[in-house]
Amino acid sequence: MLKCENLFLKQGDFTLQADLNFPKGAVTALMGPSGAGKSTLLAALAGFLQPVSGRILYDSADLTHIPPGDRPISILFQDNNLFPHLTIAQNAGLGVRPVLRLKSDELARVAEVLEQVGLAGFDARLPGDLSGGQQSRAALARVLLAERPVVLLDEPFAALGPGLKHEMLDLVKRTLLTPDRTIVMVTHDPDDAKRAAQHVVLVAEHTANKPEPTSSIFASPPAVLARYLGTGMD
Amino acid sequence: MAHSPFTIKLRWPGALAGALVLLLTLGTLGAVAWQAEWVGGLSPADYAAIRFTVLQALASAAISTMLAIPVARALARRQFRGRSILITLLGAPFLLPVIVAVLGLLMIFGRSGLLNGGLAWLGLPGFSIYGFHGVVMAHVFFNLPLATRLILQGWLAIPAERFRLTASLNASVWQLLERPMLRAVAPGAFLVIFLICLTSFAVALTLGGGPRATTVELAIYQALRFDFDLGRAALLAGIQFLLCACAALVVWRLSTADMLSGGMDRRVQRWDSGAAWLDMLVISAAAIFLSLPLAMIVFRGLPGLVDLPVSVWWAAARSISVALVSALLCSGMAVALALWGGRFVAVVGVLPLAASGLVIGTGAFLLIYPVMNPAKAALVVTALVNATLALPFALRALEPGIDTAKRDFDRLAASLGFGPWRFARMIILPRVRRPLGFGAGLAAALSMGDLGVIALFAGDAQETLPLAMYRLMGAYQMQSAAGAGLLLLGLSLSLFWIFDKGGRAHAQM
Numbered sequence: 112m113l114k115c116e117n118l119f120l121k122q123g124d125f126t127l128q129a130d131l132n133f134p135k136g137a138v139t140a141l142m143g144p145s146g147a148g149k150s151t152l153l154a155a156l157a158g159f160l161q162p163v164s165g166r167i168l169y170d171s172a173d174l175t176h177i178p179p180g181d182r183p184i185s186i187l188f189q190d191n192n193l194f195p196h197l198t199i200a201q202n203a204g205l206g207v208r209p210v211l212r213l214k215s216d217e218l219a220r221v222a223e224v225l226e227q228v229g230l231a232g233f234d235a236r237l238p239g240d241l242s243g244g245q246q247s248r249a250a251l252a253r254v255l256l257a258e259r260p261v262v263l264l265d266e267p268f269a270a271l272g273p274g275l276k277h278e279m280l281d282l283v284k285r286t287l288l289t290p291d292r293t294i295v296m297v298t299h300d301p302d303d304a305k306r307a308a309q310h311v312v313l314v315a316e317h318t319a320n321k322p323e324p325t326s327s328i329f330a331s332p333p334a335v336l337a338r339y340l341g342t343g344m345d
Numbered sequence: 346m347a348h349s350p351f352t353i354k355l356r357w358p359g360a361l362a363g364a365l366v367l368l369l370t371l372g373t374l375g376a377v378a379w380q381a382e383w384v385g386g387l388s389p390a391d392y393a394a395i396r397f398t399v400l401q402a403l404a405s406a407a408i409s410t411m412l413a414i415p416v417a418r419a420l421a422r423r424q425f426r427g428r429s430i431l432i433t434l435l436g437a438p439f440l441l442p443v444i445v446a447v448l449g450l451l452m453i454f455g456r457s458g459l460l461n462g463g464l465a466w467l468g469l470p471g472f473s474i475y476g477f478h479g480v481v482m483a484h485v486f487f488n489l490p491l492a493t494r495l496i497l498q499g500w501l502a503i504p505a506e507r508f509r510l511t512a513s514l515n516a517s518v519w520q521l522l523e524r525p526m527l528r529a530v531a532p533g534a535f536l537v538i539f540l541i542c543l544t545s546f547a548v549a550l551t552l553g554g555g556p557r558a559t560t561v562e563l564a565i566y567q568a569l570r571f572d573f574d575l576g577r578a579a580l581l582a583g584i585q586f587l588l589c590a591c592a593a594l595v596v597w598r599l600s601t602a603d604m605l606s607g608g609m610d611r612r613v614q615r616w617d618s619g620a621a622w623l624d625m626l627v628i629s630a631a632a633i634f635l636s637l638p639l640a641m642i643v644f645r646g647l648p649g650l651v652d653l654p655v656s657v658w659w660a661a662a663r664s665i666s667v668a669l670v671s672a673l674l675c676s677g678m679a680v681a682l683a684l685w686g687g688r689f690v691a692v693v694g695v696l697p698l699a700a701s702g703l704v705i706g707t708g709a710f711l712l713i714y715p716v717m718n719p720a721k722a723a724l725v726v727t728a729l730v731n732a733t734l735a736l737p738f739a740l741r742a743l744e745p746g747i748d749t750a751k752r753d754f755d756r757l758a759a760s761l762g763f764g765p766w767r768f769a770r771m772i773i774l775p776r777v778r779r780p781l782g783f784g785a786g787l788a789a790a791l792s793m794g795d796l797g798v799i800a801l802f803a804g805d806a807q808e809t810l811p812l813a814m815y816r817l818m819g820a821y822q823m824q825s826a827a828g829a830g831l832l833l834l835g836l837s838l839s840l841f842w843i844f845d846k847g848g849r850a851h852a853q854m
Contacts, residue, residue, distance in 0.1 A: 157756070157760055158759070158760070159756055159759070178759065179756070179759040179760045179762075180759055180760060180761060180762025180763065181762065182760075184760070185760065186756075186757075186760050188756065188757065191753040191754060191757060192757065194754065194757075194771075194772060195776075196775040196776060197771075197775075205761050206761070209758075209761045209762050209763050209767060209771075210767075211771060257761075
């Protein structure tokens with residue numbers, strides 16, 4: 112289980128505290144007003160931001176001081192998820208090992224996963240030749256190949272249209288979500304959370320709250336969430 | 346949400362490159378200061394050299410800048426066929442070996458050049474290119490294009506809306522827009538050129554000389570090569586450094602990347618058309634002044650190319666080797682420094698701009714002389730010094746691309762478990778192929794045409810192509826000199842072209 116233990120984050124004047132567990136085998140959505148610290152929390156989980164105090168744990172392992180590449184964590188950013196000068200196969204293959212020449216069995220695995228995300232035959236293309244949706248699929252293929260137990264999604268599909276975005280979220284659920292994987296996704300769209308997430312963590316007022324089941328939190332949203340959703344005045 | 350600065354850092358190659366630059370600039374300066382004979386003070390000849398150096402640089406900078414204003418203005422407001430080619434060619438003198446240009450000028454303005462031929466035919470007294478006005482003329486030849494580009498950028502930076510507004514107000518474009526722009530841009534162009542002319546050794550070597558036209562750098566060369574007076578050479582080198590440092594302090598904040606940047610295809614749309622024929626006259630005059638000497642090199646060099654002495658071909662081979670080593674070293678150092686980043690790198694990146702090749706050379710000579718015969722180290726030292734002097738330009742070209750690549754991808758690379766070396770090799774280098782090729786090409790061309798340090802060090806066995814050409818000119822073998830000049834010109838431009846092209850090919854942006 113991915114765990115934030117008395118975590119205190121500081122970035123300039125901004126602070127955030129978090130003390131919660133992210134359940135395994137589920138998608139947890141981070142929601143809250145913009146600037147509340149959703150991406151900051153994700154940066155800390157991924158290892159890009161050192162916490163002031165507290166610990167980040169996965170099962171019993173302390174990740175707090177482990178460099179990003181050595182954590183059991185994959186991440187997808189809002190943009191720049193693919194290296195423009197590398198082919199789709201090379202980009203996806205980086206999930207297997209961070210080298211450009213893979214062994215033949217590894218290459219076969221890359222081709223298999225590319226097919227799984229609907230990119231069969233795109234191996235030799237460059238990211239620039241692909242549409243936005245296809246680029247997202249390629250990045251997803253890399254995360255699948257990395258086979259790490261935690262996946263962080265920092266709004267990687269935000270730039271896609273609603274139809275494509277739903278398609279991608281369904282693909283994430285179908286391919287990435289396994290019983291022993293923890294998926295944390297930042298979103299500002301309640302529909303995304305309802306569609307893909309079993310739990311919602313509300314990030315607001317300098318605090319990341321404990322996860323709550325998606326259905327119940329939207330049924331009776333706390334005041335902050337209600338304000339954010341624009342239903343508070345009703 | 347603002348991201349915290351998380352970076353994959355590769356430090357020690359940058360530190361190594363930085364240390365090399367510091368050794369070559371400040372280290373050699375230390376050697377100079379240590380060995381200088383301060384007790385004797387300055388002789389009248391030294392004062393004359395300082396005076397000449399400053400005066401010729403002032404005159405060269407002033408004339409270049411003033412002549413550039415009408416040329417830039419004409420280019421800014423006229424559209425004609427070949428305009429963009431002409432503007433591109435204005436960047437070419439930067440790559441042009443000085444000695445080649447000087448020979449071209451000699452073929453027009455020299456003793457038996459076109460001009461004196463014409464004057465004699467008309468029964469008029471001859472014109473001598475040697476001395477103050479010759480040095481200034483060569484400097485104007487080199488720096489008029491640079492000044493024109495700098496000032497043209499100023500013109501093109503005036504937003505089109507301002508011209509529309511001025512036109513609708515029926516106000517004077519000159520008073521409202523152009524005079525303020527020139528007041529902001531021209532002093533910068535003047536200072537950059539002043540600094541360049543302070544350290545232009547090859548021009549003074551070929552067109553100056555004698556008690557009335559000796560620069561400090563030329564005096565260093567003479568003290569070292571002819572009198573073998575190390576103390577005096579060191580003293581003069583110290584003086585030259587002070588001159589450059591003073592000028593560089595003033596230029597400090599001015600951008601040098603502008604020298605070769607593109608994006609000047611835009612023509613300013615305006616409503617005060619002025620006299621078109623006058624603009625075209627100005628442009629034609631500048632184009633002829635700048636292209637005629639090179640045309641002469643090609644014209645006179647082609648026949649000379651066939652029967653070049655074998656020694657010239659050997660010299661060419663040496664020059665190519667030095668240029669390649671210098672290009673690799675320069676681009677390697679630039680990548681290492683740019684990857685490292687930070688304030689130290691910013692200082693290291695501009696330090697060579699204030700350095701003079703001759704001062705570095707003198708320091709290196711003083712350091713090497715007690716250990717071994719300096720002639721044996723000539724080519725190595727030349728490659729090192731050339732790489733260092735070209736470093737600021739390569740660094741300026743590379744830094745933006747490397748910074749962007751780092752900013753865009755270091756988190757992703759870190760989360761994929763890339764180490765710094767793999768990150769540099771797999772991600773950074775492919776992303777900056779174009780500026781890398783450009784920088785390497787620049788370093789190669791500059792090194793190919795360099796006639797500075799090599800003149801201090803080389804014996805016959807270390808002769809490079811520019812030095813061989815200079816010696817041919819000294820022996821009045823003008824045919825062979827022109828052939829060697831054409832060869833040098835071709836090699837310099839080809840090296841630049843090959844590297845630059847190599848960077849562009851298959852570059853994925």
